[in-house]
Amino acid sequence: MNILHIDSSASAHDASHSRRLSAEIVERLKAANPDADVTYRDVAEARPPHVDTTIREAWSEDAGAHLKDLAERSRVMVEELKAADVVVIGSPMYNFTVPSTLKAWIDHVAIANQTFRYTANGPEGLLDGRAYLALSSGGVYSEGPAASADHLDTYLRTVLGFMGITEVETVRAEGTALAPDAGQKAMERAHLRIDALFA
Numbered sequence: 001m002n003i004l005h006i007d008s009s010a011s012a013h014d015a016s017h018s019r020r021l022s023a024e025i026v027e028r029l030k031a032a033n034p035d036a037d038v039t040y041r042d043v044a045e046a047r048p049p050h051v052d053t054t055i056r057e058a059w060s061e062d063a064g065a066h067l068k069d070l071a072e073r074s075r076v077m078v079e080e081l082k083a084a085d086v087v088v089i090g091s092p093m094y095n096f097t098v099p100s101t102l103k104a105w106i107d108h109v110a111i112a113n114q115t116f117r118y119t120a121n122g123p124e125g126l127l128d129g130r131a132y133l134a135l136s137s138g139g140v141y142s143e144g145p146a147a148s149a150d151h152l153d154t155y156l157r158t159v160l161g162f163m164g165i166t167e168v169e170t171v172r173a174e175g176t177a178l179a180p181d182a183g184q185k186a187m188e189r190a191h192l193r194i195d196a197l198f199a
């Protein structure tokens with residue numbers, strides 16, 4: 001089994017709810033699959049470049065030699081995703097959606113004829129496998145008045161589904177900013193969810 005583990009919080013491991021949860025999910029997967037290979041990509045630490053004019057040029061077939069390294073970086077990210085049986089994504093909510101670093105990674109991997117293709121019947125995902133989302137947010141979005149403002153879980157599910165990964169489980173530490181002990185309580189609820197997922 002190939003596991004692709006991605007983190008995107010701008011907080012360090014011990015201070016990050018989403019990093020701690022994604023690491024725990026990977027540990028559970030490894031416990032159930034001792035031979036699993038894990039590829040780790042920290043997009044906050046090693047930021048994929050924004051897809052700008054230079055990157056678009058690097059992706060073109062007649063790109064100059066000076067752009068080969070950039071094209072290779074994108075190609076490696078696509079290959080890592082294509083090789084994954086399970087994708088584990090740790091993401092905090094930043095302004096109602098994913099951090100821009102994670103969005104940049106998505107822009108590198110959602111590539112026509114690599115991870116999806118256009119057909120006469122519309123777009124078709126070329127990946128399979130499953131995904132676990134380890135999400136954290138200061139407020140509560142799984143239910144209640146802010147539910148319609150959740151562009152984190154819904155967005156990641158849309159993008160993964162677009163590429164063919166439709167079996168997705170979400171673990172949330174939410175409401176981390178609501179009270180002094182809210183982070184700890186949110187993590188306790190998230191751990192119960194992980195226990196249930198891997199029971």
Ligand SMILES: Cc1cc2nc3c(=O)[nH]c(=O)nc-3n(C[C@H](O)[C@H](O)[C@H](O)COP(=O)(O)O)c2cc1C
Pocket residue numbers: 009010011015016017018019091092093094095096097136137138139140176177
């Ligand atoms: C730049 C930034 C933007 C944020 N935007 C939101 C937001 O839109 N909604 C929310 O509920 N929390 C927001 N938060 C709070 C984080 O989602 C929350 O602290 C979360 O627990 C961080 O995850 P982490 O502990 O894995 O870093 C934001 C935090 C930062 C640093």
